[in-house]
Amino acid sequence: MDKQxxxxxxxxxxxxxxxxxxxxxxxxxxxxxxxxxxxxxxxxMLKNQLKDEGGDGVGVILITYDHHRRGVTELITDIQHHHISVIESSTHLHLDKNNCMELIIVRGEIREIQKIKNKLSSVAGVKQTELIITSTIR
Structure with missing residues (x-):
């Protein structure tokens, strides 16, 4: 980096x-x-700029949830199926006897990806959601 x-x-x-x-x-x-x-x-700045500017991106939505909570698994699956054009794949992990983690690989419109993350966050029984995203490399 040029110190001048x-x-x-x-x-x-x-x-x-x-x-x-x-x-x-x-x-x-x-x-x-x-x-x-x-x-x-x-x-x-990149994280916040991507959310504001929109455009295309690729990333991961991470969610943890209590799978004993009534309907939580079904709602998470329904949200994913409603956004099938953006979701590339998902991986399910059993964390312990009560909790699971889902890693959802996403690619598409950043605003759409943010909507999916927000919908997942609002599901009763979901304990944590994180979105890690970057702009699509062209």
Whole structure:
């Protein structure tokens, strides 16, 4: 990175957070905080930019849920079948005697993918949803 085209900024952090950050970036192999902060900012901006701009993307929706909750499995399956044009595949994992995880591979309109994630989040019995997405590489 050309130092002539960078600006120095200051960031205030609580000591415990900074210690955790320093440990993490050391484990990840960063040479300094600036590199790690640049990557974190880029990732944050990409994640939020994709949600706002739309376009096509590819990613994974991860959900965890209590499979004993009445109707939860059926609703999750129904939502997937209603969006079959966007869902490439899914994988089901049994986490323990009560909980399951579903990994849903998606490709298509980012706004449509976000709608699917939001629908899954609203199902009673779903404990967690995460969307990991990137723009489609052309």
């Amino acid at each position: 085209h960078t600006q120095r900024i200051g960031v205030s952090l609580p000591p415990k957070l900074l210690d955790k950050f320093d440990n993490m970036i050391g484990e990840m192999g960063y040479n300094n905080r600036s590199e790690a902060i640049r990557d974190a900012i880029r990732n944050y």
